[in-house]
Structures are given as C-alpha cells and as structure tokens.
Amino acid sequence: MLDTKLATSLAHKLFRAEQVRENEGAAAEQSGCDMYTLMQRAGDAVFRQCQNLLPNTDIYLVIVGQGNNAGDGYIAALKAKQAGKQVWVCAVEPDRVLKGDAGKAQAQWRESGGSIRHFDPALLDKAGLVVDAMLGTGITSYIRNEFADIIDALNAHSIPVVSIDVPSGLDANTGQSLGRCVQADVTVTFVGIKPGLTTGAGKQSCGKLVFDDLGIGKAFAGLARSSATLLDIEQFRGLGPRDVHSHKGTYGRLLCVGGNKGTAGAIRLSGEAALRSGAGMVRVFTHEASIVQVSAGRPELMVSADELEAALEWATCVVIGPGLGQDEWAESVFTTVMKHCQSTSKAVVIDADALNILCRQATAYTISDCILTPHAGEAARLLGVTIDDVETERFNYARQCAQRYHATCVLKGAGTIIDNEWSTWVCKHGNPGMATAGSGDVLSGILGALLAQGLARDMAAKYGVTIHAKAGDEIAGLYGQRGMIASDLYDAVRALINQ
Structure with a gap:
C-alpha cells in the first residue's frame, strides 16, 4: 500500500538527477524489487498519464533514444499496444540493439510483434499523441543534431507530448535547454522530482508535472538528502484566529517607502496589499508629488513626504523600493532607511529600484533581517552577471544572492x-498571467505585512510567496490569465490568508 503521508512528503522534495541515479537501485532492493521492475512501473505510469490526457486517442507515436529512458518508452508502447492502441515506435538508430534493462524492454517490444522505424515528421500528422522517450536525466551536454531535428519537429507541431522523466534536451538540475528542448504537455517524473523541472524555462518545458515514486519512495527518502523543497499552499497551517482582545498595534506597524514623482502606483499597490494581508497599520513615505495619488481612494493608508526618521522610528518593519526611482531623492531616502534598519536591526524587504541602488552600495550595509525580492534582471545586477546566466542557473544564483x-x-x-x-x-x-506591472509590488506588501505580524523572515518569505502565487492562480481560474492586473490579487490574497 502507498503511504499517503510519505508520498505527500516526497512529492514536495527535490532531488538532483545524480541523487536519483545513485540511490534508486539501493532503494529498489530495500523495497523488494529490481531495476527492471521499476522500468515496468515507469512505463505503466506513462501510459496511464497518456490515457488521462487523451483517453480517446487511438494512435500513439513513441520516440525512443538509447538509454533507460528509451526502456521506459518501450514499456509504455507495449502497454498501449496491449490496450488496443495502434503504436508506432521511432528511433534515431532503429537497428541498434540496446543493452541492460533498456535492451530487455526493447526485446519485449519486438517479441510482441512491434517494429522500430526511423522518425518521419509526416507521422505527426497521423498520430494523436507523442511519447517522448529520447533523452533522460543523464544528458548534460548539447544534444546531437539528429535529436535536435526531431525536437524541432515536435515543437513546431500541435500534437500533444508526454515526456518521460524530463523533457528531452532539458538539464534536469538547472532547467537549462541543452541546445533544444521538448515543450511537453505532461512530464511524468520518477522516484524524486528534479529541481530543473520546477523553475524558469524548465517549468515551462514540462507542462503539467506528474510525480510517481514507483513504489520505492520510503526507501529512497531514507537514502537521499533533498536539495530543495517544493512549496504548496496546503503545507501551511495559516495564521490562526486573532485574539478577541487584540488591537491594531498587535499586528505591526509597517512603513512602505517609495513612489517617486510619476511612480506613485507602485508604492500604493504595496501599501494596500499589506493592509489586505493583515498588517495592523501601514504608513507610506513617498515623494511629495505622489501624496495625492497614493492616498486617494484608500484612506486607511497613512501617507507623508517628510519626517522619514520619525516614520522609521514608528515602524516595526519596512518595505523599500516600489517606485523609488534612482535619482538624488531616491538615493537619499535609501541611505536613511538602510542606516536606520542596520542600526536598529529592523526587518526590511528590499524590492525594485532599491535593489538597483543596493547593488551600487552593497558594501555599505549589513542588515541582519532582510528579504531581497529580485527578478532575473535585478539579480543579475546584484551579482554582476548577465540575465542569461541567472535564468540558466536559477538555483545557483539565488544561493549566491543570499550569500x-x-x-x-x-x-x-x-x-x-x-x-x-x-x-x-x-x-x-503561479502562472504567466501574473507577468504584469505591479505584481511584484503586491508581493513586497504581502511580505512586509507578514513580517509586521510577527512571522520570522524565512517563514514570511515562504508563506508570502506562496499566497501571492496561489492568489494569481485563483484569479486566473475565475477569469483567465490575460487581462489580470496586480490589484486583482487583493481579494484572493485576503481570502487565502484567512484560511
């Protein structure tokens, strides 16, 4: 029987590809099975997902490579054939006899009467679904031209694709495309979820990610140490009910700093997001030209353009950056805020333009309780690298930035x-609909509000990011991704934070 509690836990852990390869054999042995049994289970899991995706499709095109990934593909092809499907298997080298467990699966396919042919792009117009079993997690260098040509043909066609373990051409650890990468509709990954499937371009390439521990999860979890954890809203217990005798001061005093001349909207979004996330009191320090735009229509925000030192003394934590700009006013405000937070060890969220100023003054400050919220461009400036560097190794550069x-x-x-x-x-x-102006400003307000309510830095970051992203999914589910604007998130954030 599958241990549901364990499966849920393992489904939220990420493991590098080499950790899976090095430990799955021992985990299988401890679980009373061998590697070929795992291959059979993997192929069966792939066929089930194909049926879930398109239950009425009768023609399967399975494209195999030369390693264990191909073995999984042969088993999936056999399962489909046994279920009455018409199955075409294609390979770069159809006459090549594979070795090991993959060879055993290949032989089993041939013994069933199945044939192996060269790939022909014309088959894509006739088949209803493709199983991508070309390149697995072992590939770390740029792929051969013959595989690249097949991947190009798949990506240029509208046929649904189910990838086995990882979309062919994707680095399973980084999510980087190794020259070419299959854009799958579903990816079925086994034993441990690989980090490259969960972020950046890798997440895009995977489509829907499905995890199957192949029945060895308990043993594997005891052998391998996860490299990261996947966050799901269901993992959080929430903030709990408020005390009857509490008051607005109980839930923190947040100061949001930003909104230069012409960019008042950014800090307004942060301030209102903080209110909707439960901060007791929110004050906005902004440019004098932005006071009316920030305060109009939201009287609950306290807004000022002078006496920054007094506002900092009042605050229990600070958000700085949305709409701050990078002119002389911005530089002066940034310096005042950072010196205060450094001397008082006050928690601060540094976002947007404040990050751009920080990268020029990095050696001047050491804040003991700080959350940085860069996108790839800002992270590149903070670290002195290119945006492409960051996007191809997001885990690496997130760690470098933190350090x-x-x-x-x-x-x-x-x-x-x-x-x-x-x-x-x-x-x-999260979803692409959230790629809209002001979405990050809303996130910074949520993070500040959670810090104001007493959450520790890491928990505020994890919970705030998850609530923000889930709110985007809730809105997209109701109205679609296109046309989503940042302020649409408020109601969903409020509902989620009260669960």
Whole structure:
C-alpha cells in the first residue's frame, strides 16, 4: 500500500538527477524489487498519464533514444499496444540493439510483434499523441543534431507530448535547454522530482508535472538528502484566529517607502496589499508629488513626504523600493532607511529600484533581517552577471544572492525560488498571467505585512510567496490569465490568508 503521508512528503522534495541515479537501485532492493521492475512501473505510469490526457486517442507515436529512458518508452508502447492502441515506435538508430534493462524492454517490444522505424515528421500528422522517450536525466551536454531535428519537429507541431522523466534536451538540475528542448504537455517524473523541472524555462518545458515514486519512495527518502523543497499552499497551517482582545498595534506597524514623482502606483499597490494581508497599520513615505495619488481612494493608508526618521522610528518593519526611482531623492531616502534598519536591526524587504541602488552600495550595509525580492534582471545586477546566466542557473544564483547579502533571497519568476544561504524552496503555484506591472509590488506588501505580524523572515518569505502565487492562480481560474492586473490579487490574497 502507498503511504499517503510519505508520498505527500516526497512529492514536495527535490532531488538532483545524480541523487536519483545513485540511490534508486539501493532503494529498489530495500523495497523488494529490481531495476527492471521499476522500468515496468515507469512505463505503466506513462501510459496511464497518456490515457488521462487523451483517453480517446487511438494512435500513439513513441520516440525512443538509447538509454533507460528509451526502456521506459518501450514499456509504455507495449502497454498501449496491449490496450488496443495502434503504436508506432521511432528511433534515431532503429537497428541498434540496446543493452541492460533498456535492451530487455526493447526485446519485449519486438517479441510482441512491434517494429522500430526511423522518425518521419509526416507521422505527426497521423498520430494523436507523442511519447517522448529520447533523452533522460543523464544528458548534460548539447544534444546531437539528429535529436535536435526531431525536437524541432515536435515543437513546431500541435500534437500533444508526454515526456518521460524530463523533457528531452532539458538539464534536469538547472532547467537549462541543452541546445533544444521538448515543450511537453505532461512530464511524468520518477522516484524524486528534479529541481530543473520546477523553475524558469524548465517549468515551462514540462507542462503539467506528474510525480510517481514507483513504489520505492520510503526507501529512497531514507537514502537521499533533498536539495530543495517544493512549496504548496496546503503545507501551511495559516495564521490562526486573532485574539478577541487584540488591537491594531498587535499586528505591526509597517512603513512602505517609495513612489517617486510619476511612480506613485507602485508604492500604493504595496501599501494596500499589506493592509489586505493583515498588517495592523501601514504608513507610506513617498515623494511629495505622489501624496495625492497614493492616498486617494484608500484612506486607511497613512501617507507623508517628510519626517522619514520619525516614520522609521514608528515602524516595526519596512518595505523599500516600489517606485523609488534612482535619482538624488531616491538615493537619499535609501541611505536613511538602510542606516536606520542596520542600526536598529529592523526587518526590511528590499524590492525594485532599491535593489538597483543596493547593488551600487552593497558594501555599505549589513542588515541582519532582510528579504531581497529580485527578478532575473535585478539579480543579475546584484551579482554582476548577465540575465542569461541567472535564468540558466536559477538555483545557483539565488544561493549566491543570499550569500552575498546575507539575506533571504526571493528570486521571482516561473517557479519562484526562496534561498536563505542554507536551504532552498521553490513555489509550485503561479502562472504567466501574473507577468504584469505591479505584481511584484503586491508581493513586497504581502511580505512586509507578514513580517509586521510577527512571522520570522524565512517563514514570511515562504508563506508570502506562496499566497501571492496561489492568489494569481485563483484569479486566473475565475477569469483567465490575460487581462489580470496586480490589484486583482487583493481579494484572493485576503481570502487565502484567512484560511
């Protein structure tokens, strides 16, 4: 019987590809089975997902490579054939006899009467579904041209694709495309979820990610140490009910700093998001030209453009950056805020333009309780690398950012990564509809509100990122992704934070 509690736990852990390869044999042995049994279970799991995706499809095209990934593909082809499907198996080298367990699966396919042919793009117009069993997790260098040509043909066609373990051409650890990468509709990954499937371009390439521990999860979890944790809203117990005798001061005093001339909307979004996330009191310090725009229509926000030192003394924590700009006013405000937070050890969320100023003054400050919220471009500036560097190795650069600034780094994007120098988490929620102006400003307000209500830095980062992303999914589910604007998230955030 599957241990549901264990399966849920393992489904939220990430393991590097080499950890899976090095430990799955021992885990299988401890679980009373061999590696070929795992291959059979994997092929069966793939066929089940094909049926779930398109139950009425009668023609399967299975494209295999030369390793164990191909073995899984042969088993999936055999299962489909046994279920009455018409199955075409294609390979780069159809006459090549595979070795080991993959060879055993290949032989079993041939013994069933199945044939293996060269890939022909014309088959894509006739089949109803493709099983991608070309390249598994072992590939770490740029792929051969013959595989690249097949991947190009798949990606140019509208046929649904189910990838085995990892989309062919994807680095399972980083999510980087190794020259070409299959854009799958479903990816079925086994034994342990690989980090590259959960963030950045890798998350895009995977489509829907399905995990199956192949019945060895308990043993594997005892052998391998996870490299990161996947965050799901269901893992959080919430903030709990408020005390009857509490008052607004009980839930913190948050100061949001930003909103230069012409960019008032950003800090307004942060301030209102903080109110909707439960902060007791929220004050906004902004440019004098932005006071009316920030306060109009939201009287609950206290707004000022002078006496910054007094506002900092009042606050229990600070958000700085949304709409701050990078001119002389911004530089002066940034310096005042950072000196205060450093001298008082006050928690601060540094976002947007404040990150751009920080990268020029990094050696001047050491904040003991700090959350940084860069997107890839801001992270690149903070670390002196290119945006492509960050996007191809998001885990690496999230860790570097956390280490350089001794902060909790929230590297935003598809599969937002949270890193605190020692541990890493990835948010499973979120959607492309959230790629809209102001979404990050809302996140900074949520994070500030959670800090104001007493959550520790790492927990505020993890919970805040998860609530923000899940809120985006809730809105997309109601109205669709296109047309989502940042302020749409408020009601969903409020509902989620009260669960």
